[in-house]
Amino acid sequence: MKESGLPDRYENDAAEKLSPEKQLSPEQQDLKNAIKAFCIAHQHDEHAVFLIEGDAGTGKSIVINSIFNEIQSLSRSSDKSSPFWKTDNYLVVNHPEMMKLYKNISESYPALKKKDFERPTTFINRMHKSGKKADIIFVDEAHLLLTKSDKYNHFKQGNHLEELIKLARITVLVFDEKQVLKFKSCWSQGLLKSLVRGLPCQTYHLKTQFRVHAHQDVLDWIEGFCQKKILPMPQKQTFDLRFFADAQDLYDAIKKENARYRLSRMIATYDYPYRLDGEDHFIREGRFTLRWDRSKPDEKLPWAERPDTIDEVGSVYTVQGFDLNYVGLILGPSVLYDPVTDGIRIDTSRYEDGAAFTGRDGLQDPEGTKERIMLNAINVLMTRAVHGLFIYASDPALRKRLVQMQASRDAA
Incomplete structure (x- = not known):
C-alpha cells in the first residue's frame, strides 16, 4: 500500500468510509460489476452463491454496501425494465456494532430502510415464520455466522449460512477465515465449500490493502x-x-x-x-x-x-x-x-x-x-x-x- 499523509483534520468517521457513495478502486468496481452480473444471471435459479474473500482492510464491506444500495435503488425505482425491480433484498451481519453502523448509514439514503438490515438469527426466524423467500441476501462478516445451534441466541437450526442460502435465490457473502473468533462460529474453507457444493458459485478475492497505510x-x-x-x-x-x-x-x-x-x-x-x-x-x-x-x-x-x-x-x-x-x-x-x-x-x-x-x-x-x-x-x-x-x-x-x-x- 502506498503511504498517505494525514489530513489537517481527523479522518472521516466510519459511516463516511462505508458510504455507498465512496469512490471505489478499479479492483473494487470490478467486483461490484461482477456481483451485479452474477445476480442478473442467476435471478431465476433456486439458489446461487457469490463469495467475496480478502484480508482485513481490503474494502469488502465498502463494496457490499455500495452494491446493496444500488440494487435497492433499482428495486424501489419506477423502472420496470430493471431486473431488480421490486426484488426483495436484505443485508445481514452478526455483529451488533456493525449493525448500528449500517442502520445509521441508511438514514442518509432514500433507497435504504432500517428494516433492510437484520441480525441473521432474527432474519432466519422471521422468514421461517412468514414462509417467504428473499431474492438476494447480502451477508457481511460471514465468518461470524454460527456453525451450530445456539439456544441462548434463539437459533435452533444447525448453521446460519445453510439457512440463509435456503431463504434466498442469491446469497452474496463476505468471508475471511482469519477472522473466526469463536467455537460457535468455527468456519473453515472445507466447511464453506461443503455448503455451496452443487450450487452455482463464484468467488472473487480482493487483494489490495486500503486500511493500513504502510509499506x-x-x-x-x-x-x-x-x-x-x-x-x-x-x-x-x-x-x-x-x-x-x-x-x-x-x-x-x-x-x-x-x-x-x-x-x-x-x-x-x-x-x-x-x-x-x-x-x-x-x-x-x-x-x-x-x-x-x-x-x-x-x-x-x-x-x-x-x-x-x-x-x-x-x-x-x-x-x-x-x-x-x-x-x-x-x-x-x-x-x-x-x-x-x-x-x-x-x-x-x-x-x-x-x-x-x-x-x-x-x-x-x-x-x-x-x-x-x-x-x-x-x-x-x-x-x-x-x-x-x-x-x-x-x-x-x-x-x-x-x-x-x-x-x-x-x-x-
Whole structure:
C-alpha cells in the first residue's frame, strides 16, 4: 500500500468510509460489476452463491454496501425494465456494532430502510415464520455466522449460512477465515465449500490493502506475528509502528493522537476479566489502569465513533470491521515470548473470553482451534490502524524483545 499523509483534520468517521457513495478502486468496481452480473444471471435459479474473500482492510464491506444500495435503488425505482425491480433484498451481519453502523448509514439514503438490515438469527426466524423467500441476501462478516445451534441466541437450526442460502435465490457473502473468533462460529474453507457444493458459485478475492497505510514490511510483520514469528523491525515510514516499555506511556501517546486526529483508541487482547454484570472491569498493567468498554447495546453510535471511549479499552468484538487512525494495543498475558524460536507462543489458559470456547462438541482439535482463534483475534486487532500501531506487551520477555528490536533499528 502506498503511504498517505494525514489530513489537517481527523479522518472521516466510519459511516463516511462505508458510504455507498465512496469512490471505489478499479479492483473494487470490478467486483461490484461482477456481483451485479452474477445476480442478473442467476435471478431465476433456486439458489446461487457469490463469495467475496480478502484480508482485513481490503474494502469488502465498502463494496457490499455500495452494491446493496444500488440494487435497492433499482428495486424501489419506477423502472420496470430493471431486473431488480421490486426484488426483495436484505443485508445481514452478526455483529451488533456493525449493525448500528449500517442502520445509521441508511438514514442518509432514500433507497435504504432500517428494516433492510437484520441480525441473521432474527432474519432466519422471521422468514421461517412468514414462509417467504428473499431474492438476494447480502451477508457481511460471514465468518461470524454460527456453525451450530445456539439456544441462548434463539437459533435452533444447525448453521446460519445453510439457512440463509435456503431463504434466498442469491446469497452474496463476505468471508475471511482469519477472522473466526469463536467455537460457535468455527468456519473453515472445507466447511464453506461443503455448503455451496452443487450450487452455482463464484468467488472473487480482493487483494489490495486500503486500511493500513504502510509499506509491505509492516504488513509482513503483522502477518508474521499472527503466525507466531517475530520478523525484523520494519523501516521508519509514515505509518508509525512503535513498541512501548510502559502501558501508560502508550496510552498518553494515543490520547495525543486522538486530540490531533480523533478516531484513536486503546484496545487489548481478551486476557483481562470482563463480565456483563453492569459493573466496570479494569485492565491494569503497571501504572496503567483503564476500564474495559462498557456494554451499551442501546447506544446509537458504534463504540469506535463515540468520543467518550478514549477513556476505555476496546475488545476484538468492539472494533472488528472498523478503522481507527491510531491504535494502542495491549498484548495481554496469553501472548508470550518463545526464546527457542525467537517468536511467540500462546497460552490458551490465560484467555479470559470463556464465551469464545463454548460449544466444543464436534471439534477435532479443540486446543489447536483455541490457539487459532486467539491468533485470529490478534490479527483483527493489529489490522485496525490506518496510520499508526502502538504496542505494549504484558509479558516482560516479549516486551523486552520488541523494545530492543526497535532501539536497534533507531540506533542504526
